[in-house]
Amino acid sequence: MTEQTMIRMYADQLAEAYVSGKPIDPLSETDPGLTIDDAYAIQAAQIRDWATSGRHVRGYKVGLTSLAMQRQLGVDQPDFGYLVDGMYHQPGSVVSIGSFIAPRIEPEIAFVLGADLSGPGVTVEEARRAVSSVVGALELIDSRIVDWRISLIDTIADNASSAGVVVGHTALPLESLDIEALAVTLAKNGEHAGSGTGAAVLGSPLNALVWLANTLGTYGVTLKAGSVVIPGSVCAAVPVGAGDTITADFGPLGSVSLSFSS
Numbered sequence: 001m002t003e004q005t006m007i008r009m010y011a012d013q014l015a016e017a018y019v020s021g022k023p024i025d026p027l028s029e030t031d032p033g034l035t036i037d038d039a040y041a042i043q044a045a046q047i048r049d050w051a052t053s054g055r056h057v058r059g060y061k062v063g064l065t066s067l068a069m070q071r072q073l074g075v076d077q078p079d080f081g082y083l084v085d086g087m088y089h090q091p092g093s094v095v096s097i098g099s100f101i102a103p104r105i106e107p108e109i110a111f112v113l114g115a116d117l118s119g120p121g122v123t124v125e126e127a128r129r130a131v132s133s134v135v136g137a138l139e140l141i142d143s144r145i146v147d148w149r150i151s152l153i154d155t156i157a158d159n160a161s162s163a164g165v166v167v168g169h170t171a172l173p174l175e176s177l178d179i180e181a182l183a184v185t186l187a188k189n190g191e192h193a194g195s196g197t198g199a200a201v202l203g204s205p206l207n208a209l210v211w212l213a214n215t216l217g218t219y220g221v222t223l224k225a226g227s228v229v230i231p232g233s234v235c236a237a238v239p240v241g242a243g244d245t246i247t248a249d250f251g252p253l254g255s256v257s258l259s260f261s262s
């Protein structure tokens with residue numbers, strides 16, 4: 001099998017898992033020879049397919065940037081994925097749990113970009129200047145890999161396990177916030193479910209933005225002005241089911257909620 005055929009086959013298998021709701025075996029077990037570049041190529045094939053069907057890239061995610069998430073999923077380095085049309089939900093909305101396989105929720109201190117950002121070589125100062133505002137966000141993650149049995153290769157191929165995003169309405173300038181000290185708390189049905197500060201995300205969510213710009217730069221991709229970047233969860237992800245309501249409190253950035261129906 002050629003490399004192109006192999007990439008197409010795994011991209012199709014992951015695409016089918018979204019439709020059928022039936023997760024697939026870890027690609028890293030099916031094919032232990034897969035590399036990180038192969039995994040990003042499998043991810044890129046799905047992004048191209050979505051664009052062809054009218055679902056364009058509207059933002060970017062960085063995953064596995066906090067120790068809490070790395071420990072939870074047993075993966076010890078960051079990765080990236082894309083946010084496309086159809087993945088965005090309004091704060092306070094209700095989504096059907098039936099469209100997911102094993103969803104979890106994470107609170108993230110997110111950025112809206114006011115200028116393009118193109119690596120490699122992006123510095124923290126350049127990243128800071130490219131940010132037009134900071135917002136609170138919830139990321140919905142899900143795994144098209146059975147039982148969340150993911151290695152780095154599996155989650156990369158599966159668009160960094162992304163499934164959706166809720167961007168809060170309160171947007172503040174970066175310079176008005178101490179994002180490393182910003183404390184976030186997560187509640188599930190009114191009960192405390194997690195907490196963390198911006199510093200949990202690679203020391204600062206800005207470091208995750210720098211990592212993303214420089215890593216995407218090696219693939220020839222520029223972060224586009226106007227897009228949202230979610231830099232990673234400040235605490236472990238919380239599983240959700242029908243009837244649950246999740247609320248994250250971002251202090252000065254307000255709170256962001258999402259509910260789930262059957």
Ligand SMILES: C[C@H](O)CC(=O)C(=O)O
Pocket residue numbers: 062063064065066069073106139141155160161162231232233
């Ligand atoms: C597996 C996910 O990429 C984890 C994630 O979204 C995060 O760490 O944030």
